[in-house]
Amino acid sequence: MIGFRIGALVLAAGLFVSGAARGEAASDAAWQAVLDEAKGETVYFAAWGGSQNINDYIAWVGGEGKQRFDVTLNHVKLDDTASAVATVLAEKAAGKDMGGSIDLIWINGENFAAMQEQGLLSAGFATELPNWAYVDTQNPTVTVDFTLPTLGQESPWGGAKLVFFSDTARSGLVEAMPKSAGELLDWAKAHPGRFSYPAPPDFVGSSFLKQVLIETIADPEVLQAPVDEAGFEAVTKPLWDWLDAIQPVLWRSGRDHPQNYPAMKQLLADGELEIIFAFNPAEASSGIAAGELPDTVRSFTFPGGTLGNTHFVAIPYNSSSKSAAKVVANFLISPEAQLRKEDPRYWGDPTVLAMDKLPEDDRDAFAEIDRGIATLPPSQLGPVLAEPHPSWMTRIEAEWKRRYGG
Numbered sequence: 001m002i003g004f005r006i007g008a009l010v011l012a013a014g015l016f017v018s019g020a021a022r023g024e025a026a027s028d029a030a031w032q033a034v035l036d037e038a039k040g041e042t043v044y045f046a047a048w049g050g051s052q053n054i055n056d057y058i059a060w061v062g063g064e065g066k067q068r069f070d071v072t073l074n075h076v077k078l079d080d081t082a083s084a085v086a087t088v089l090a091e092k093a094a095g096k097d098m099g100g101s102i103d104l105i106w107i108n109g110e111n112f113a114a115m116q117e118q119g120l121l122s123a124g125f126a127t128e129l130p131n132w133a134y135v136d137t138q139n140p141t142v143t144v145d146f147t148l149p150t151l152g153q154e155s156p157w158g159g160a161k162l163v164f165f166s167d168t169a170r171s172g173l174v175e176a177m178p179k180s181a182g183e184l185l186d187w188a189k190a191h192p193g194r195f196s197y198p199a200p201p202d203f204v205g206s207s208f209l210k211q212v213l214i215e216t217i218a219d220p221e222v223l224q225a226p227v228d229e230a231g232f233e234a235v236t237k238p239l240w241d242w243l244d245a246i247q248p249v250l251w252r253s254g255r256d257h258p259q260n261y262p263a264m265k266q267l268l269a270d271g272e273l274e275i276i277f278a279f280n281p282a283e284a285s286s287g288i289a290a291g292e293l294p295d296t297v298r299s300f301t302f303p304g305g306t307l308g309n310t311h312f313v314a315i316p317y318n319s320s321s322k323s324a325a326k327v328v329a330n331f332l333i334s335p336e337a338q339l340r341k342e343d344p345r346y347w348g349d350p351t352v353l354a355m356d357k358l359p360e361d362d363r364d365a366f367a368e369i370d371r372g373i374a375t376l377p378p379s380q381l382g383p384v385l386a387e388p389h390p391s392w393m394t395r396i397e398a399e400w401k402r403r404y405g406g
Helices: 028-038 052-069 081-093 109-117 130-134 181-190 203-216 220-224 229-249 261-269 283-289 322-332 335-342 360-367 390-404
Strands: 042-048 072-078 104-107 154-161 163-167 275-278 297-300 306-314
Touching: 028 322, 042 052, 042 081, 042 322, 052 072, 052 322, 052 335, 072 081, 081 104, 081 109, 104 109, 104 322, 109 306, 109 390, 130 322, 154 322, 163 261, 163 283, 181 203, 181 229, 203 220, 203 229, 203 275, 203 306, 203 390, 229 390, 261 275, 261 283, 283 297, 306 322, 322 335, 335 360
Parallel strands: 042 072, 042 104
Antiparallel strands: 104 306, 154 306, 163 275, 163 297
């Protein structure tokens, strides 16, 4: 069992970062001013609330924030991040440029694009956080979100990669599982009713559609530019052909879809589905550790690659507690918080930190994590497929709803 230790880090004013590592981040005096201003403030953190282990992790962050920084964290649980975006947009339309109801938001992709375009985000803050010194800046997805430069308006929180899993007690060897979207379609036809996906705009369901889109269209590079409406129908036809073909053999004949990933997980545990997927390589192990899945579940992925990205936190332009929001964002990328988050017993979400930037004790602590029997090692996760421009997902979700959502 891993102890959550500071290791070689220096604890100074509640700040987890060594003097040598501060580098280009905020100066001691500037950050101390942020810490002083944050004391006694409340951060309303708008974040998806559909997973108990994530909710528990955020509650742990809240406890640490109160004890260490005198900052209160209030988790505003969301079904869809777009609702938080709509709240900030409505406040801007009403002229509420101060005293906003959201101070921190868990975000990426099309929701980040919408907030950035509408001027709903605070100016760049992420690279000024002291713990930015530990971030893996060689990973392009920590500074570019779905093809859009983050401009420091988002602080990375965790990595994500699409991974499939199945209960080998029922389905046999994982090696026999599908190895591409095309093979998955064939498998679903041979096993009717044993596969499904959450209905968009659920982010896991939408991510699955992007996976199929990237695999089936003629030139995936076209997805790195904004949607060209004139060519949308022709470009995306292979996706709709694939979905039309799988629709009749989905769970409940495609008349219904799981609400989200936790619902899919329950269907796997109940034996109704044989293949499900998540946007976290450790999700199967986390489910096993929590007693939600049998210990015969194993992960697999597509050798040709699966979708991957980084998720972030951002501060709305009209936040009531910007200093406290920065303090929380900084703690979220501390080695201690990232270590706990990567442990499948708590979440299993991959870190955004670079191991070679950490003190030796902290590197050792990450190496000691028991990632679980169902977690694939990085060498077996396959290539990362780049996220499309956010406009593709917005357009595809609308078209999916028109075709299948009625």
